[in-house]
Amino acid sequence: MLFDNYKRCEAFDEVFRDDDSVRDHYQKVINRLGQLSASDLETLQHSLSYSFLKEGVTFTVYHDNQGTERIFPFDPVPRLIPADEWATIERGLVQRITALNLFLKDIYGPQKIVKDKVVPLEYIESAEHFKKDFRNVKIPYDAYIQICGTDLIRDVDGTYLVLEDNGRTPSGASYMVENRKAMKKVYPSVFQEMGVRPVEAYPKMLLQMLQSMSPRASREPVCVLLTPGMFNSAYFEHTFLAREMGIQIVEGRDLVVVDDTVFMKTTQGLEQVDVIYRRIDDNFIDPEEFRKDSVLGVPGLMRAYRAGKVVLTNAVGTGVADDKVIYAFVPKMIKYYLDQDPILNNVETYIANEEKEMKFILDNIENLVVKAANESGGYGMLVGPKSSKAECDKFKDLVKASPRNYIAQPMISLSAHPTFCEGGIGPRHIDLRPYILSGESVQVVPGGLTRVALNEGSIVVNSSQGGGSKDTWVLNH
């Protein structure tokens, strides 16, 4: 049947052991799927895709200049994580966000970590998203990154590694919830049998966190979601979250700052806003402070922010933690602030700005993955083993010209998962983006968004570059 012709690849296979037997926690799902034919699964996938299209569960592609909306391809074979494995991931993520928030509090405050020579000042100050004018701004609970989407991968022996932290405006949580809704319709009986932990509470958890951040305790907080507008690639997510939380979705033009206080323009006049879940990057959020040409932001918003009249989620300047050079120092931060060893390790990282490491990168570029320090979405990246000599040479020049802006990592193949594509089941590489909320306490949603590289052999899982997604089931046992 479906799995008869399945051939594992060299990467760690999430479902099948090296002897081709099924891992215990996958047994029930594989038995259920084994009763289906390829044609059944194809029909199912088409029906789910049409349902997503009809509901408008889409993302917008920019590079064709048409603002084309596409569905995020969805694979009906779920990814499972047993309870004990998840417990370790959860502890590791809590540890990591705690250290990152302490780091941000420190670098926007006394900068002890610099004085103690753990992280060089030049790396912080040269980070594209470091906002030096925002030192000593009061942040509720010192939670700078209140919403984080940390990308995890598994190496060849199945060890979880952190690939990157997304501490600015991580996206994808809506697809996590929508995928779950779709899967519940498709496999209701399997859900009951398996004991899958729910993810649908994410919007409620997010709302509670936002409300807890309000600078005014005397009344019910007014929280809004600030979107760049309907042409943004993640616009569906913005509407989804605002709707599920029951808060207003606003654009920059809906807000006005008067006497360092933020108001939204309503049919009944101005209404004060307390907390803004912004899905706009720092550089576009206030033309008075950052990019003067931004029409997405709100003039004067930073005045209100500094005055403590409004809270922004995430705080201004958290992007410094997304810098891939700073990422290389996170294990040291965990040791420095928490005196603990990292529960989830980084992928080994070479910083081009360090002389010895630069030489290593240039000598071994064809075996490495080279990444721009401040790019995301799979852009500004060279996968050495899959690139031509000319492409490698071009990246060598880029790295030499701007060493601060590049890092390199060994090629990790990413674990593989049976995935339905091209009329059958084959192994495709996956990662995992769990969502961590940090306020008065830290909470991790059980699961996250599993992204899958649908092209055979590809390790690029980004939606803009041929990636799809799977539902992620964290099991109760």
Next chain:
Amino acid sequence: MLSRVAELLMWTSRYMERADALARIVEVVDQLALDFVHPSLTDEQAFWDPLLASYSLLQGNEHLSHNDKIHLLTLDRSSLISVYSCVAATRFNARGIRDQLLNEVWELINELYLWCNRKADKWKDQRNLSEFGSKVKFSALCYRGIIETMIGRTEAWAFLHLGSRLERADQISRLVDMKHYMISGKNPQEDMLEPYAHFVIMSSSGSREHGRANTSGATWSSIVNRLVFDVNEPCSIRSNVQASYEVLKTLSRSSVNDYGSTLYHIGKLKAHLDSASFSTDAIEDLQQFLDGIQVQLIQVSKAVAVEFGMDG
């Protein structure tokens, strides 16, 4: 409610009504043209050109083929007035307020838009105006049904409802005015078109009385009375202005006595129609009367935009 949201809610309804109104006329004319016989006029001259003219689309497009003229009105993506463009604009506005709309409303609009896209791709091979008209018409009916039966009488409902009512009043005024384009008096044999004109206008109006009116050979005067002045006819201009007045009374903080306010303008229009309904025979120039109605509807829309902060 955000002013921007109120504006988008209103325009979502307006564009849906506009798509429905045009799709209805196209469907009726297409069916009528199939067995139309006239000694000197083709169906294109008798129906399609006047229809284009009534939407100010004939000038500059006289050279187009019969099919291209129909395309311009229906599934032409580049035509600002086509049914396709109205549906796309409905969806564009709805997408801006997706978080405010019931899922059922969004999915209805999105599904219609996706369907129109597929039809627009295959326009040349699979033209079926009857199917097209039915689909748009049915979607608009479902839209109204959901708005009226599944949404509480909130501010959001009020703006959706207001958009529908103002647009329907405007569209009916244009539809009645279409007779002027069909029977312009330039061709002596146009008189033979009068029953056709009455049929097109009554059938396209969406009035439940259209069957009886068509079979009983209703007079022009009775058609005008029904579509313009009959307060019990859901399609009529007067009943839609009346409904707009009622909903604006709940929304507006102005008074009918505040010169230039929303209630002043809608109240003036309502009074104008109420008084004219007592002496319809006294209307010497119907076209001028309808033009006046359209101007007043624009004044109401402008006043709404100002009062509710929709003008930026």
